[in-house]
Amino acid sequence: MVIVTEDLSKYFNDFAAVNGINIEVAEREIFGFLGPNGAGKTTTIKMLCTLMRPSEGRAEVAGYDISKNPFLVRKNIGLVFQEPTLDENLTAYENLYFHGMIYGLTGKKLRHRIEEVMALSSLWNRRDDLVKTFSGGMKRRLEISRGLIHFPVLLFLDEPTVGLDPQTRMHVWEYIKQMREELGVSVFMTTHYMDEAEHCDRISIIDQGDIIACDSPFNLKRSLKGELIKIHTSDKMNLGRLLEDKLGLNPQIMAEGIVLEVENAEAMLPRIVNFVDLSSVKQISFEKPTLDDVFIKFTGKAIREEEGSSQDFWKERVSMHRRSK
Numbered sequence: 268m269v270i271v272t273e274d275l276s277k278y279f280n281d282f283a284a285v286n287g288i289n290i291e292v293a294e295r296e297i298f299g300f301l302g303p304n305g306a307g308k309t310t311t312i313k314m315l316c317t318l319m320r321p322s323e324g325r326a327e328v329a330g331y332d333i334s335k336n337p338f339l340v341r342k343n344i345g346l347v348f349q350e351p352t353l354d355e356n357l358t359a360y361e362n363l364y365f366h367g368m369i370y371g372l373t374g375k376k377l378r379h380r381i382e383e384v385m386a387l388s389s390l391w392n393r394r395d396d397l398v399k400t401f402s403g404g405m406k407r408r409l410e411i412s413r414g415l416i417h418f419p420v421l422l423f424l425d426e427p428t429v430g431l432d433p434q435t436r437m438h439v440w441e442y443i444k445q446m447r448e449e450l451g452v453s454v455f456m457t458t459h460y461m462d463e464a465e466h467c468d469r470i471s472i473i474d475q476g477d478i479i480a481c482d483s484p485f486n487l488k489r490s491l492k493g494e495l496i497k498i499h500t501s502d503k504m505n506l507g508r509l510l511e512d513k514l515g516l517n518p519q520i521m522a523e524g525i526v527l528e529v530e531n532a533e534a535m536l537p538r539i540v541n542f543v544d545l546s547s548v549k550q551i552s553f554e555k556p557t558l559d560d561v562f563i564k565f566t567g568k569a570i571r572e573e574e575g576s577s578q579d580f581w582k583e584r585v586s587m588h589r590r591s592k
Contacts, residue, residue: 269294269421269453270315274324277310284310286476287324292455295419298449300457301562307476308457312425315455329420342370345414345422347454349429351406355399359390359409362398363416370417377416384412387449388442406436408442415450422446423591424456428463440466450471461558470558474514474566484558491556491564494532496539497526502547509542519563524549526563 270292285307292298297304300308313319315328317337326333329343342402353362355474360381367377385391389406398406407427414422427443428436444466447454456467464470464484471481480487500506503525507518514535518525532553543551 268292268327269296269330270298270326270328270455272315272324272326275314275321275326276323277307277314277319278322283476285314285321288473288476288478290471290478290481292421292453293430294453295447295451296469297443297456297467299464299470300455300473301459301464301470301558302457303459306392306473308473309425311473312346312423312455312457316423317341318345342417343420345417345419347407347410347414347422347424347427349425351410353398353406353410353413356397358395358397359385359401360394361374362409363413366413367416371418374465376406380416384415385445390411402429402435404438407431407435407439411439411442411446415446415452419452421453421455424454426440426457426459428458436460436463461562464558469573472562472565476573479565480561487561488556488558491560492571493528493530494553495556495560496527496529496532496536496551496553497524498527498539498543498551499549500547501549505549506543509541511587513542521563526560528564 268291270290272288272290274287274289275285276283276287285493287506288311290298300311302308310319314321315326315333317333317340320334328340331339331343333340357365363385365379367380372380381394382391385394388411390405390409390412393401393405398409401409411422411424411427424443428439434500440463443454446452458464467484469481469483470487471478472487473479482490497508503520503586507520507525509516510516510525516527516529518527527535527539536551540551
């Protein structure tokens with residue numbers, strides 16, 4: 268295993284940002300942390316990368332204890348931050364050369380490694396161009412290449428495609444998968460994009476500092492048996508109680524209406540309609556479960572309801588915590 272945690276926690280005063288999580292990441296695995304802004308994803312990465320000391324618990328990364336051997340942990344990991352950190356007034360080659368020197372690479376070994384990672388990211392032909400002339404996707408691929416320059420066994424990617432258009436995100440993911448296959452590196456990534464999480468071998472859903480589910484995307488979706496009926500209605504509370512009483516269903520109340528998990532949506536839908544005030548309904552639909560639905564099942568909310576800056580989100584959560592005391 269390249270990552271093992273035991274009850275890893277981080278508190279700010281008495282507020283649990285990360286609350287005793289236990290995870291394992293295997294060699295060559297792409298492991299995803301899925302959750303809204305403020306769920307504890309970046310805090311977990313900072314602890315695992317030795318940028319923040321845990322309050323409780325322990326973790327081993329690349330075989331080294333993050334508290335006892337932080338230098339050896341850093342030597343064996345690569346890290347791509349959520350915010351851009353490239354020097355845009357240097358060329359692509361110069362950015363990688365400078366980073367390699369920091370890790371003690373020099374001469375022919377460094378030059379060969381730069382050529383290797385830039386060829387993998389399809390940037391070798393742009394090596395002498397200033398980074399400020401690059402597109403967002405090219406900059407992201409260059410940052411990932413920089414994280415690989417010192418031969419790490421594990422690469423941390425914090426929201427690797429945030430702010431990129433769908434097509435560019437797809438290209439970045441092609442690069443990440445190719446990088447895993449050709450270099451054998453393990454990947455620990457965070458995201459709040461459901462479609463992006465589908466690329467992972469396994470996903471941990473984290474919400475409010477707790478891990479509430481962990482499995483492959485396929486198994487997580489299979490945990491929702493049957494099909495889902497979604498009713499967008501302004502009368503969600505009354506309708507939910509009615510369907511529970513009359514049909515024995517277990518409605519999940521959402522911001523826009525209710526979600527019902529049933530074995531056969533086509534057979535159940537006519538029975539449901541008998542109890543629906545159609546004047547209060549905007550839309551009724553049924554579909555196979557998605558990761559969005561998995562997240563809703565385990566957290567009781569859609570991930571988009573939590574969007575906004577993580578800084579604002581943390582301020583609001585701390586404020587709510589203080590008001591409840």
